[in-house]
Structures are given as C-alpha cells and as structure tokens.
Amino acid sequence: MSTGIASIEETQVNGSAPGGLLNGSPANEVALPAWLCESRAQGWKTFQSLPWPARTDEAWRFSTLKRIDLTQFTKPAAVAESLQAELVGRSSGLAEFAARMVFANDELLSRDALAESLAARGVIFKPLEQAAAEHPELFQKHFMAHEAPLGSKKFAALHRANVRTGTFLYVPRGVEIDLPIEVFHWLSGENSSTFPHTLLIAEENSKVTLVDYFRSADAMERGLACGVNDLYAGAGARLTYVCVQDWSRAALAFQINNTVVDRDASASSLNVNLGGAFARVESASRLIGEGGRSDMLSVTAADGDQEFDQRTLQDHIAPGAASDLLYKNSLDDRARTIFAGMIRVEPHAQQTDAYQKVRNLLLSDESEANSMPGLEILADDVRCTHGATSGQIEGEELFYMLARGIHRQTAQRLIVRGFLQEVIDRLGNPGLAARLGELVGAKFAR
Numbered sequence: 001m002s003t004g005i006a007s008i009e010e011t012q013v014n015g016s017a018p019g020g021l022l023n024g025s026p027a028n029e030v031a032l033p034a035w036l037c038e039s040r041a042q043g044w045k046t047f048q049s050l051p052w053p054a055r056t057d058e059a060w061r062f063s064t065l066k067r068i069d070l071t072q073f074t075k076p077a078a079v080a081e082s083l084q085a086e087l088v089g090r091s092s093g094l095a096e097f098a099a100r101m102v103f104a105n106d107e108l109l110s111r112d113a114l115a116e117s118l119a120a121r122g123v124i125f126k127p128l129e130q131a132a133a134e135h136p137e138l139f140q141k142h143f144m145a146h147e148a149p150l151g152s153k154k155f156a157a158l159h160r161a162n163v164r165t166g167t168f169l170y171v172p173r174g175v176e177i178d179l180p181i182e183v184f185h186w187l188s189g190e191n192s193s194t195f196p197h198t199l200l201i202a203e204e205n206s207k208v209t210l211v212d213y214f215r216s217a218d219a220m221e222r223g224l225a226c227g228v229n230d231l232y233a234g235a236g237a238r239l240t241y242v243c244v245q246d247w248s249r250a251a252l253a254f255q256i257n258n259t260v261v262d263r264d265a266s267a268s269s270l271n272v273n274l275g276g277a278f279a280r281v282e283s284a285s286r287l288i289g290e291g292g293r294s295d296m297l298s299v300t301a302a303d304g305d306q307e308f309d310q311r312t313l314q315d316h317i318a319p320g321a322a323s324d325l326l327y328k329n330s331l332d333d334r335a336r337t338i339f340a341g342m343i344r345v346e347p348h349a350q351q352t353d354a355y356q357k358v359r360n361l362l363l364s365d366e367s368e369a370n371s372m373p374g375l376e377i378l379a380d381d382v383r384c385t386h387g388a389t390s391g392q393i394e395g396e397e398l399f400y401m402l403a404r405g406i407h408r409q410t411a412q413r414l415i416v417r418g419f420l421q422e423v424i425d426r427l428g429n430p431g432l433a434a435r436l437g438e439l440v441g442a443k444f445a446r
C-alpha cells in the first residue's frame with residue numbers, strides 16, 4: 001500500500017539518512033545512535049512485510065477499518081517560534097509537579113528539570129534520544145522489549161521506524177518521587193504525524209507517577225499519532241502512569257501500552273480517552289513476579305461519530321499475583337466503543353486473583369458499545385471473574401435531580417461525570433483526580 005508515510009520512509013529502506021526522516025528541516029536534525037537508526041530501519045521493513053488489518057482478523061473485530069487511512073499523513077514541519085511559546089503556555093496541568101517536558105511535532109520545546117536532590121540520587125529524566133545515546137544498555141534492555149500482542153504489530157513497527165523523541169524516566173532503587181512528573185506532546189499542522197514514546201523504569205522499592213498529555217494545537221486539524229510506552233515496575237516498586245488523550249476531533253490515533261510488573265510491585269495505569277476521530281488503545285500487563293499487582297483503568301467520553309477501540313491483556317505469568325481492570329465508557333450521539341479483553345493465566349501461575357469489568361453508559365439510541373471480555377485459564381487454583389454491562393441513565397436518578405431544579409442537560413452531565421469519576425478516584429491522588437475530572441468536564445462542555 002502506498003502511503004504518505006511510505007513516501008518518507010522509502011529513503012530509509014535505501015539506507016539514506018535513517019535518523020532524521022520526520023524532522024521539520026535539516027536544522028532540526030536529531031542525532032540518533034547507530035543502533036537506534038538500525039532499529040528504525042528494521043521497523044520499516046517489518047511494517048512493509050506485515051499485512052494490513054482485515055475484517056476477518058479477530059483482533060480487529062468490530063473495528064471500522066475504512067477509517068484507518070495513512071495516505072495523507074506526512075512528516076511535521078518545524079513549529080514556528082510564536083506557536084512554540086503559545087503551546088508551552090497552554091501546557092497547563094497540575095499546580096505542583098516534580099518535573100515537566102513539553103514536546104511539539106516530535107521536538108522538545110521546554111523542560112523543567114528535576115530537583116537537584118533527585119538528580120543526585122540517580123533519577124534520570126531526559127528526552128528519549130539523549131537517553132538512548134547516554135544510557136544505551138539500560139535503554140536497550142527495556143525499549144520495545146515486547147511485541148504488541150493485541151493486533152497492532154504493524155503499527156508498533158511503524159512507530160519503531162519513525163520514533164525519534166519522547167520521554168526517558170529512570171528511578172533508581174529505593175527512590176520515591178512524591179509529586180507527579182508531567183509530559184506534554186503536541187501535534188500541529190494539517191496531516192502531520194507524531195510518534196511519541198515513553199520509557200519508564202522504576203527499580204526495586206521505588207515510587208513514581210508520570211502523566212502524559214497528548215493534544216493537538218488545532219481542535220479540528222487532521223493528524224496521525226502512533227505512540228508506544230514501555231513501563232517497568234521492579235520488585236516492590238509503585239508505579240502510576242496516566243495517559244490523557246485529547247487529540248483533535250479529526251485525528252487518527254494508536255497507542256500501545258506495555259507494562260511489566262515484578263515481584264511485590266504494583267503498577268496502576270489510567271487511560272483518559274477524549275479526542276480523536278478513531279482511536280485504538282492496546283494495553284498489555286505482564287505479571288512476572290509473585291505478589292505483583294496491576295490495576296488497569298480507563299475512562300472514555302465519546303460523542304459525535306468518534307470510535308474508541310480498546311484491547312487489553314492481563315497476562316499472569318507468576319503465581320500469587322493480582323490484576324484488576326475497570327473500564328467505563330460514556331457514549332452519546334453516534335459514537336462507538338469496542339472493548340476486547342483477555343485474562344490469561346499460565347499453567348504455573350497458581351493462586352492468581354484477576355478481575356475484569358467493563359461498563360457502558362449509553363446516552364443516545366444511536367450509540368453502540370461492543371464488549372468482549374475473555375478468559376484463558378491454564379491453572380486450576382485461581383479466582384478470575386469478568387463481565388460487561390451496558391445501560392442508560394437511571395430514570396430515578398435523573399428525576400431526583402430534575403425535581404431539584406437542575407436542567408436536564410446539566411443533570412445528565414453531572415451523572416456521567418460521576419459515573420466516570422469513580423474510575424479516576426481509584427488513583428488515590430486527590431489533586432491529580434481533580435485535574436483529570438476537570439479535563440473530562442471540559443470535554444462535555446465542548
């Protein structure tokens with residue numbers, strides 16, 4: 001298939017300048033290590049060799065494949081200085097944070113460094129390409145170490161072929177970072193593309209929270225976002241990751257999340273899905289150590305003709321580990337959601353404790369929610385449950401608010417926000433939960 005992305009990447013196949021294919025201009029060239037350039041070249045060859053998703057593929061069941069068209073997308077132009085300042089100013093998150101970076105069109109615009117006390121203890125917070133050059137062994141050990149198991153190998157390969165920047169965060173053994181770290185990724189320009197990557201390594205008995213915000217400079221510009229994150233929670237570590245996706249209403253977005261949880265560690269991840277015309281999120285959590293725990297959370301506010309496609313895997317490899325998935329979707333107008341989740345328990349993963357729940361709130365007769373929870377259990381001493389429900393706002397609940405003089409539309413918004421907020425509150429961070437609630441509320445206000 002001939003695509004705009006392909007026209008960029010053909011030079012990579014021919015061995016020409018594989019390190020800077022998506023730069024806005026030669027002046028913004030990013031110097032990448034040779035091994036990463038080779039990885040990009042291999043990624044493009046893999047992308048070319050893999051078939052396009054088909055309607056007969058179980059991993060793409062219910063997806064509207066005709067909405068996945070890459071032919072118009074090209075490398076992004078350099079962001080003008082005046083817009084750079086505007087985007088940095090619009091990168092408003094939490095009142096207090098440990099550090100922050102702002103990217104636009106795969107270029108670093110601004111960086112608020114870590115406190116010297118954390119840097120002195122070995123915490124590393126750098127742009128991806130800098131970390132790849134300065135910490136190659138640590139980087140290569142965790143960078144895209146696992147294949148995408150939920151259907152998007154082709155798009156993971158496209159990401160590998162084009163990735164050139166993103167976030168590298170390393171937290172050494174025993175170090176706790178109390179305040180969240182924030183990263184903003186902006187996309188600007190009609191038909192521009194971006195390939196953000198997050199690599200977070202939390203070593204033994206460490207603690208960290210990272211929030212990624214993905215936004216478009218223009219709410220209606222068409223764009224392509226193809227992101228990947230690699231999260232590693234070492235033994236006893238406590239890792240929290242939040243992905244806030246608010247691309248433009250015309251964006252095509254793919255996000256592939258890989259989490260590894262070691263012995264007695266806990267990893268909590270939350271996806272907040274707001275923007276995009278078609279957005280697919282794949283989240284795989286691998287519990288490789290006894291006593292590990294993974295909480296997989298998601299809230300989706302879908303309206304118009306948006307389509308959100310969510311695929312998950314809770315992969316229990318070690319015994320005595322726990323996982324809990326809670327996804328909530330609100331759907332209005334002609335919006336569609338797809339959820340396909342699998343709890344897989346390996347033969348030796350006895351005493352697994354795994355849950356999976358999906359709840360859909362349908363706000364119109366034309367909205368559509370497709371839910372496919374699943375179990376694959378190869379051990380006999382486990383406790384695993386799954387379920388999915390779809391329904392409308394309870395009449396009694398709405399009547400209660402209307403009887404107190406609240407306008408119907410306002411009452412519906414409050415009910416839906418409360419429905420979704422339950423998931424956000426599970427993060428256990430009131431300040432962060434309040435900010436995320438505001439972003440969800442802003443979606444309803446729009």
